[in-house]
Amino acid sequence: MIQTEDLSKQFEDIWAVDGVTLCVQPGQVLALLGQNGAGKTTTVRMLTSVLTPTRGWARLAGYDVTQSPAKVRASVGVLTEQHGLYLRMTGWEYLDFYGKIYRLDPTERLKRSQDWMEYFGLSEVRNHPIGQYSKGMRQKLALARTLLHAPPVLLLDEPTSAMDPESAQLVRNAIVGLRSEQRTIIICTHNLVEAEMLADTIAIIYKGRILISGTVEELKHSLLGPVEYVLRVHGKWPGIGFELPEGVTPLESGEQGLRFRVIEPEKANPVILKKVMEQGLEVVSLQESPRTLEQVYLAAMAQVKHA
Numbered sequence: 274m275i276q277t278e279d280l281s282k283q284f285e286d287i288w289a290v291d292g293v294t295l296c297v298q299p300g301q302v303l304a305l306l307g308q309n310g311a312g313k314t315t316t317v318r319m320l321t322s323v324l325t326p327t328r329g330w331a332r333l334a335g336y337d338v339t340q341s342p343a344k345v346r347a348s349v350g351v352l353t354e355q356h357g358l359y360l361r362m363t364g365w366e367y368l369d370f371y372g373k374i375y376r377l378d379p380t381e382r383l384k385r386s387q388d389w390m391e392y393f394g395l396s397e398v399r400n401h402p403i404g405q406y407s408k409g410m411r412q413k414l415a416l417a418r419t420l421l422h423a424p425p426v427l428l429l430d431e432p433t434s435a436m437d438p439e440s441a442q443l444v445r446n447a448i449v450g451l452r453s454e455q456r457t458i459i460i461c462t463h464n465l466v467e468a469e470m471l472a473d474t475i476a477i478i479y480k481g482r483i484l485i486s487g488t489v490e491e492l493k494h495s496l497l498g499p500v501e502y503v504l505r506v507h508g509k510w511p512g513i514g515f516e517l518p519e520g521v522t523p524l525e526s527g528e529q530g531l532r533f534r535v536i537e538p539e540k541a542n543p544v545i546l547k548k549v550m551e552q553g554l555e556v557v558s559l560q561e562s563p564r565t566l567e568q569v570y571l572a573a574m575a576q577v578k579h580a
Contacts, residue, residue: 274297274298274299274301274333274334274425274426274456274457275295275296275297275303275320275331275332275333275426275457275459276295276296276297276331276332277293277294277295277296277320277329277330277331277332278294278329278330278331279292279293279294279328279329279330280292280293280294280295280316280319280326280328280329280330280331281293281326281327281328281329281481282315282319282324282326282327283327283328288327288481289312289315289481290312290315290316290319290481291312291480291481291482292328292329292481292482292483293312293316293329293478293481293482293483294329294483295476295483295486297457297459297474298457299425299453299454299455299456299457300452300453300454300456300457301457301458301473301474302448302452302457302458302459302460302471302472302473302474303457303458303459303460303472303473303474303475303476304459304460304461304462304468304469304471304472304474304475304476305459305460305461305476305478306461306462306463306465306468306475306476306477306478306570307477307478307479308479311478311479311480311481312478312480312481312482313430313461313478314353314430314461315481316478317351317353317428317430317459317461319331319338320333320338320345320349320428320459321333321338321345321346321349321351321428322338322339322342322345322346325339326338326339333345333348333349333426334348334349334425334426336348347375347422347424348424348425348426349424349426349427349428350419350420350421350422350424350426350427350428351419351427351428351429351430352415352416352419352427352428352429352430352432353430354430354431354434356411356412356414356415357415358403358411358414358415359403360402360403360404361402361403361404362402362403363399363400363401363402363403364390364395364398364399364400364401364403364406364414365386365390365399365400367403367414367418368385368386368389368390368414368417368418368421369382369386371418371421372385372386372421372422375421375422377421377422385421385423386417386421389417389420389421390417392417392443392447393413393414393416393417393440393443393447394413394440394443395410395413395414395417398410408435408436409435409436409437409440412432412433412434412435412436412440412444413436413440413443413444416429416432416444416447420447420451424456425455425456425457426456426457426458426459427451427456427457427458427459428458428459428461429448429458429459429460429461430461430462431461431462431463431464432444432448432460432462433445433462433464433467441467445467445470445471448460448471449471460472465565465566465567465570466565466566466567468566469489469565469566472489473488474486474487474488475487475488475489475492475566475569477570477573479573479574479577484573484576484577485573489566489569492566492569492573493564493568493569496568496569496572496573496576497564497568497569497572498534499520499534499535499536500534500535500538500561500562500564501524501532501533501534501535501561501562501564502532502533502534502535502538502542502559502560502561502562503530503531503532503558503559503560503562504530504531504532504533504545504546504549504556504558504559505529505530505556505557505558505559506529506530506549506554506555506556506557507554507555507556507557508554508555509528509529510526510527510528510529510530510531510554511552511554512526513526513531514552515548515551515552517533517541517545518540518541518544518545519541520535520536520537520540520541521533521534521535521536521541521545522534522535530557532562533545538561542559545559546559
């Protein structure tokens, strides 16, 4: 649904985006992560035919961003940090206006506007000027406009920015519900918890280049190493009184248990549990140590800065 090859953009002597290659399949959600100025916004502008690539190419929903810009724009819904809301319009007038731009027939325009305003809890303020909306309400209205023409590609920049927790959860649920075999979503966000929650694949961009990409689990294994487990026992841990299975590396042996790294936990962990119980110890828990996308991101940034 989204494919780029060596996508690049140069401004004078600066390469804002340099050699970005992506392939996002229908039904997938990609989280594009990076610092401010890393190239995320410039990439999105090329994907929407707002900017012409200096080098390389990109296709959205089968359309080349350079050769078929009108068809690209008709196939994409974009939520940017600057919403472009018309503050003197009411929320209802705003969606109706965009429904006409998208050439929706009056019946479909009415139905979709009503459905999204109701979903985002905006029905009661539909006839209020947008200038009276809170930041969160404006964000939800902009997202409703993004979804109005049912585009097969969504490009969402900080979709839950300025929202209270309840509204943010509503938007996250909407994104999950929008996943289908006919739609692809790219999220640009600094909310790494949200990215880990929503995305199938992650791409980290730095100074215009993709540092690393893959599923969250692939990136955790690549940057953080094999998974870690913590074994806790009742009473005092006497120490490791047996030979650990192959592929297990002890990291810390304390009073209450053992922390270790393991390559194949499905094979090694049952062996460890059996040997611990053979020593007459009562196992309280055996849990995988949580590893977050934030740890992955920081590890990737540390690698490139020390390279």
